[in-house]
Amino acid sequence: MATTVINPDTEQVGNVVPESKARQAAPVTDTGAQKEWTATQRVAFRIAFIFFIIMCIPTTAEWWNNLVTINWFHLHYRDLYDIARFSPSIYKFQTPAYNLLGYIDWVEALAIGIVGGLIWTAFDNKNKQYHNLYYWLRVVVRYRAGIGIIGFGFTKLFPVQMPYPSLGVLNTHFGDLTAQKIYWLSVGIVPWYQVFAGVVELAAGTMLFFRKTTTFGAVLLLGALGDITYVNFAYDGGVHVYASYFVLFSAFLLWYDIVPVYNLLIKERFTVPPVLIPEINQKWLIVTRIVLKTGTVGIFLVWLYYLQYVNFKYDPYKQPSTSGVKQLRGNYNVSEFKLNGQDIPYSPLDSVRWQGVTFEKWSSLTFNINKPLNLDLSNGGGAAMRDINRNFELTGVAGGKRVFYYDADTVNKVLYLQDKLPEFTKRKGRRGNRGGEKAGDNKLAKPFIPAEAKANIRNEVTAIDPAAQSTRRERGVPEELKDKRKRAHMVLSYNADATGSHIVLTGKDDKKNDVYIVLDRVNRPYALTDSKLVAGKY
DSSP, X not given: OOEEEEOOOOOOSSOOOOHHHHHXXXXXXXXXXXXXXXXXXXXXXXXXXXXXXXXXXOOOHHHHHHHHHSOTTSOOXXXXXXXXXXXXXXXXXXXXXXXXXGTHHHHHHXXXXXXXXXXXXXXXXXXXXXXXXXXXXXXXXXXXXXHHHHHHHHHHHXXXXXXXXXXXXXXXXXXXXXXXXXXXXXXXTOHHHHHHHHHHHHHHHHHHTSGGGHHHHHHHHHHHHHHHHHHHHHTTOSOHHHHHHHHHHHHHHHHTTHHHHHHHHTSOOOOOOOEEEEOOOOHHHHHHHHHHHHHHHIIIIIIHHHXXXXXXXXXXXTSOSSBOOGGGOEEEEEEEEEETXXXXXXXXXXXXXXXXXEEOSBSEEEEEOSSOOOOOOSOSOSOOOSGGGOOTTTTTBOSSEEEEEXXXXXXXXXXXXXXXXXXXXXXXXXXXXXXXXXXXXXXXXOOOSOHHHHTTSOOTTTSSOGGGOOHHHHHHHHHHTTOOOOOOEEEEEEEEOTTSSEEEEEEEOTTSOEEEEEEEEEOOOOSSXXXXXXXXXX
16 A cells, blocks of 8 residues: 655745646655655654554553443443543552653653664664655544544533532632632633533544644644643643643644645745645455544544533533432521530631531532641542542532532431541542552441431432433442442431421531531522533432
8 A cells, every 4th residue: 555645846935826736736756756764754753653652552451441341332421431531551650759740651652662763773774764654653643632632522512521610619718729629610610611612622633533634633732732731730730641642642743734834834935735645445445444434433423422411411420410309409507506415606716516508409518617627639520420429519629618428318307428528538648648548448337327218218320310321320339339438427317498498407427426407598699690501400
């Protein structure tokens, strides 16, 4: 299979030549007749070829296991998203200082590329240019970049990556939010801007699927992801490595057009860029190309679009998917608070009395106490199936904010609450000590929900809307129930009037104290205009 190169030499200033004539003036020559590459170019290409192949191919067993175990007939959006979203993973040093802000895998891939490229050079004295190989390397890179950014873009097109703030977050003092949280919320409060960002990323990815629009897609990708990379450095967002992954790919794809663009924009000369075009004559290769291209577009543009729409409507991955007790939703003032029978009057300095209570539209109870708490500095992402593990509402929030997930026995009107921040993540460290203790170090306490109460509590797997059911959820919820991390527990009975404007909570707090809490709903208007483009069905 040969590759032809359109390599025009026509350069005119001030004269406009019709495209048809320009192409006639551009001789089409076979690669064998092209000028030989210099020795430096050949070595650089060999190194780059190995480096980019390593960057484009998944290297973890987890990725391959996911590929072969997913149920293609009962998909969750995350199944395809995890196929689209990967980056090189070679060897991680135990000492963070050697991980180079997360770029250590890039350095390792480059080192392998240099060694491999030099070995290749030592054994390959025959080939004087690599037009064919260069073309197919560009194909691999543009499809990898296209698939990856489309997976990224759909989480913005249907705005779930930066969720609209919960009531608990809206009631948090600005100074108690981390820089990362402020940025993510500033995008989350304007969902249509997030949609615009998604359109840009999807447009870039789609154009990379086609040779004729690759340059436009690479320019769009470079601008969009270059900005996101800088934002993540500036706001300590933690996604800088993956964002710059696409900047690297777009720069590589644009390298091919640097000279023509320079001639056109700087020298102001008539320019038709050289184009590598493979000559595919075998019928089986033509059919294979069509099938692979159609399959890629169908899976990652059409199918993933539908799955992401379902996720947005019924199962947004950064916020709980199932509704809480509707009667309880809202903001509340604590009118009365008793601890072990002793009345504790309101004081902003008290470290025990609850303040600023909210019941979210999902199964979360939040309140403030005047006591420093450990801060979760993650971005609240991940692939959790259980609502208790979807923690965007608590990450990056300080000021004594506590968030509890609850299972509701609506027959006996009892809430079984668990702290959404497990104890073993409450350690020193930039993003929580995820792995600072062995799983067996914290033995899960005996189930605190009685069997008779469980009969009145909905099943987590089937609680979601049937349209969003998936094999991933059916497997994921039982797997996450095996979590050995210790959580603080509370058991509270609730008694509310018909409208839920007045609630009395009684029971045991997380320190096993008897509590009696009276809540009165407050209508707290916000300057933000409610958006109709909010994820979830509650």
